[in-house]
Amino acid sequence: MDFQILVIPGGFSFGDYVRAGVILARLLSAKLDKEIRDFVEDNRAILGICNGFQVLVEYGLLPGFEGISEYPEATLTTNIPQGYNCRWIHIKQENKNKCKFTNNIQFGKILNLPIAHSEGRFLFPKEKEEQLIEKLYENDMIVLRYCDEKGELAEKEYPINPNGSLEDIAGICNKEGNIFGLMPHPERAFYWWQKPNWTKNKQISEYGDGKLIFENIIDNLI
């Protein structure tokens, strides 16, 4: 237990074969299940970005209503409209104070981050959908939702919600708030020159919004 944070970054682990993220998830659980369970139980932080979020869901670490589930309780599946989509979007921080990665970011703050994926549509089993959404809210597990630049929720309108995600969900955390997964890429919005409009605004001294998330978790460790 030499480390405090486990980050599963984006990428196409194992070519996204079978389903995005599932092979890495199964491999991790076959080889490191005990270590990961200890890590989680010790309330250490786990972050999954894009493909990493898909891995956390397939592993059963997220949403994790009752701890780590044996089978996935949700899925991140094919975008609607279909296909890979690389664009900058707006999201709203809607976690009250549970998520260790966002608890210092003001509730309702709008962040500008890029997405780049083809399977980002968050989904519950149809028959349990309403009940599980309810549970997400109840336990303060919703973290990021797609919205327009003014903060109006997308309500599934494309491209404000770029993948048709349920409840415009872009990121969730577990019940304890130490495991967080999101489809957008905060690491691609760390410096000002990564932003899409810097040639217009010339805000040369400013960082991107992605930095807030990394800063937040490190502040929590100190």
Next chain:
Amino acid sequence: MKYLLKIEVSLKSGHSDPEGETTNKLLTELGYIVDSVDVSKLYTIQLNAKNLKDAKLKAEEMCNRLLANPTKDNYSILIEEQE
């Protein structure tokens, strides 16, 4: 014993299938009168197992552990005994 498994993983009804819908649209554009297109994945697996019951058990386990996500996927299993 050797068994041949054919496992088909398809979407549960009620879920949208963007790949199927896109294909549908294209086929329609090509002039076919198409009512619906469903896309599924077929895995053909050569399996070693003790007996048919064991093979069936293992096949289901494979589906649950890897091939299907119960949130959205149905699966069907066909088993053939080989010599």
Next chain:
Amino acid sequence: MSSNLIIQNKPNSKLYEIDLVKASNKELVKISTNFSLGLNLREMKTVQKYFQKQQRYPTYLELETIAQTWSEHCFHKTFKGTIKINNKEIKSLLKTYISKVTKEINPDWCVSVFEDNAGIVNFNKEYGIAAKVETHNHPSAVEPFGGAATGVGGVIRDVLGVWADPIACTDVLGFGPLNFDYRKLPLGVKHPKYVYMGVTAGISAYGNNMGIPTVNGAIYFDESYTGNVIVYCGCLGLVPLSKFRKNAKPNDIILLVGGKTGRDGIHGVTFASTELTEESEVISRPAVQIADPIQEEKVKRAIIEVRDRELASAITDLGGGGLSSAIGETAERYNCGAVVELQKVPLKNKDLAPWEIYISESQERMLLIIPPENLEKTLEIFSKEDVDATAIGKLISKRILKLIFGTEVVANLDMSFIFSPPLSQKKAIHKKRKFIEPILKEPENLNEEIMQILSAPNIASKESIIRTYDHEVKGNTTLKPLQGKYSGPNDAAVIKPLQKSWKGIVISCGMNPKYGKIETYWMAASSIDEAIRNNIAVGGRRIALLDNFTWGNPEKQERLGSLVKACEACYDIALAFKTPFISGKDSLYNESPLGSVTPTLLISAVGIIPDIRKTVSMEIKNPQNMLYIIGKTYDELGGSEYYSSKGFLGKNVPKVRPKQAINNFNAITKAIDSNLIESCHDISEGGIAVSAAEMAFSGGHGIKIDLLKIPNERIDRNDTLLFSESNSRFLIEVNKKSKNKLEKLLKGTVFSEIGEITEKPNFSVNGLNGKTVIDMEIRNLRKSWIGTFNREVKKNKTRRN
């Protein structure tokens, strides 16, 4: 095939010999055809003479080795051979025109040109930029997804093949019209829409999976691309100059790494060097390669580690011709010979014959040359990545190529023979063809015209495709292909490859196939000008060029004549601009049942920007700013989008006037460095009208232009002024405060203030007679521009039960 020509040495032997020594001319041609060798009679006779001297029959594998090495794809016969044209003899197109530019300019910042898998130029003291653009037309015509994906995979390996870490991909594509009538499609030709979807999906699948951003490109549509799809895949890499090693020597081990070898891609090379016919669909199947980007990702990681630990003495990729090209060319480069044991090659299919192993084009393989003392360490690196690495032979000092399969010697050839094929001798003619300018009545207002041109396939937004490519993975893309909120079309992409440096790489391209229908000289000249001005427009400079030719059958004299003309332009214009060529590739024989391909030269430009903070994007920034034009407008509507929208081709193709152009380029660079430019957009297809409209709707503000103020050469029509595609011009947005400084700086350049940025979101143009000729809301213009290729699905639907 006539079986009496084949002799099997021993029963059950894998060794076949071909009775060539006594064959007549007719039989020689038959042997070449029956075995798909793609060799002509002169070449077959050279082979015959060699074996007569050796007093033995060639083995089938030897014939294949020779055929692969001498193929158009590997040896570039046409570009290296002699051509007789209009009583003149050209010794080699490559040396007479293309590489001569670089030789004459001789810039000290070029590290390696026309020599390795990719060209290399300096980036800074420590790093070089490696660049390569490949053509993958033929494979993509047969299997669009696989062909395009393996095109990307191949060019990434080219960059790895000079020890560079791939950092960005580019792609330029050409398709037939997407609404092509299905009933007119000949057998064996796939519908453009199918090809379009497959190719774009293949490109995105490979680049995205590898985690390499696809940052620049273009998509063109032309009738002639229906039967001859164009797929240009490019890749840039960063190479630590101290690790760029080339010192292989005898006794070094030949290590084959990466994917297993199978039957895929057999005869890809000879296939790429002949015309596609109805039968291509059937015969070419084995030529189709299957892509596995995940394998290549692992190969990449291992190779970078081998590089950093300096374990290898040489490297090359396995592309066209497979092992046969890679081993032969490596041994030749280091003045060695080679011994290879083919039974050691890891196989996908156990029953592969030795000749199939030797020429297979299975993907994701590379060849490393390793000094014996480093072998163990190298093998460990590959095993850690779970990638096959197999020692299959070694370099030797004797200049022979010896191939062994088990206990049999299956080939034993002199290196000097393999690498001195008879030079091709071709004839070409160049005739001036007659074209005429159409007689068009000038429309009262041009609102309809601008809408129509903005929605024309060659101009309309390609956002729906560009967004399926991950263009910012790695997080270094500081100027993206789509600009800002309205996804404006940036002229070039900028990459900031190093964490601790503000220096950037600027990537752009130019391609003008429509001009090639009138005169290939000016088509080539325009492509060079366009690639460079795109680069200049965002702040790029010190530009290196890459050339990619797609042409028809060079055996046809007129086609070859037009190729010679294009090469002449490459020399004249690139030399004038002092922009060296560093790498190139040609794809000839692009013929289909629908006819020959429109001669198409892609020029890719790689520049640098000393400080990325100076980068200029193309969208209008602020109302109250002024709009300037740099460069003179001529009556040059030949091959323009305007004529094409009216159903004409025309005659007055845009020319390049190097002296004026250089003035304009230098002025823009200076103005950017002095922070005097708010936005800059090059003027190309669709002329001033399209360029200004794009700037307006991409920035969300209006633009007002006065045509009386546009510097021109005797033009008295509004439509000509607005839509002429004269080269070397830019539109720039300037803050009023910078007016004096800018105008002082522009002295000696043709320029003029032509209008202003307006709060009112309209694009409006005052004509020569003072009347308004265009007045449109920018959101309507944008709608036309976006509409052609937009994603149609808006609302989410659930599937029926």
